[in-house]
Amino acid sequence: MAALDSPWLDPRAAGVTSALALSVVRVDYGGVNVLTVDDLAVRRGEILAVIGPNGSGKSTLLRIMALLERPASGEIRWDGRPVDASDGLDVRRRMAVVFQQPLLADMTAAENIGLGLRFRGVTTADRQTRVARWLDRFGISALADRRAATLSGGEAQRVALARALVLDPELLLLDEPFSGLDQPSRASLIPDLAAILRDDGVTTVLVTHDRAEAQALGDRVAVLIAGRLRQLDETAAVFRSPVSEDVARFVGVETIVTGKVTAVDHGIAVIDVAGRALEIVATARVGDTVRVGIRPEDVTLMPPRESAATTSARNRLTGHVVQVRATTPHVYVVVDCGFALVSAVTLRSVTELGLAPGVPVIAVFKASAPHLFREQRGEGTGQGRTT
């Protein structure tokens, strides 16, 4: 621990605001490029969620950040200083990594949590105090003397997280920490972990394939698709304004349709989609062909007998339900209104409105809800338009 107090390790002295930064990092496996990251900095105190489909390079990125793997090229900076895997323990001891790794089954929960402290030569008394505090913070004090092998999945994951956080890491790296858990365990652990990370301002990188976890925990979200960083922004911005269709699909934009701009007036574009005129807040030109993305969370359903003029929402499309798909936490209702429009509603609404295939409904969404894509494919930064 003494090494941590060296003056050159104090990040504030050099005015460095990122804990860890990657520039032009490339990872190749067998000559094939699996990950290229031009620029990615983890800001001090933030929770950065890295999301992407399976095989997108998320875990590789985490292993690079943890200095467990050396990139083919590029630079990794810790507190502004270039580091690599050969820096070994010095830097790695200031990080904590939680993979989906099992605990030591024959040791108790408390012994598992205290393991890293033991390796670091922390005295027994100090260790016991710190372990007790983290057992308490994760609500597992009653499990202290239980053998790890007898813990449930959710309990074991609390122990694994406590074991990492007890070390006061300057960077916490989490690889799919909830993926092996049942829904009730996840639902209770996510807010508990969020509260701890925010209270302590723990700089965290969370890798997950689950966008709901990123939404619940991330201050910022990085979207990784096919080994490329496609978008990095505040969480709300990524979900509201995905840069491209593949990012949009991954962050849950279920409806993406083609339309033609027929009028533009005072910042509102009228866009014809399958014969329905949608009013959308957007900058567009008459005659443009555009792709329109609509998030299911932005679509409200009402029975046709309700007067459509009673809400301020500019888009009210009559149609009928074609599919009701139960997911968590929403139920997705697909409405045919000339095109297939997906709405996310609660189970209570399904029951109260009697939503079932064939039932006529009016789908309602605000003019500000849809998102226009400038390009049909690609990086989403150019002005080019595919036709």
Added chain:
Amino acid sequence: MKLSARNVLKGRVIEVKKGATTAHVRIEVAGGAVITSSITNEAVEELRLAVGDEAYAVIKASDVMVARD
């Protein structure tokens, strides 16, 4: 009003401020809480919204954030 949004809060319009495209409408609901809505100017005209009118703030459950001190 019957619709899938879980939160339908009755209140009174206390301000309507039109902008270039959108208008900000402030609705005071029971208990004195004020909810601000951003809607199009056309919607304000169509609903003939004016200060003092009774109106509902409609919020989907998926749009409500929860925070603690």
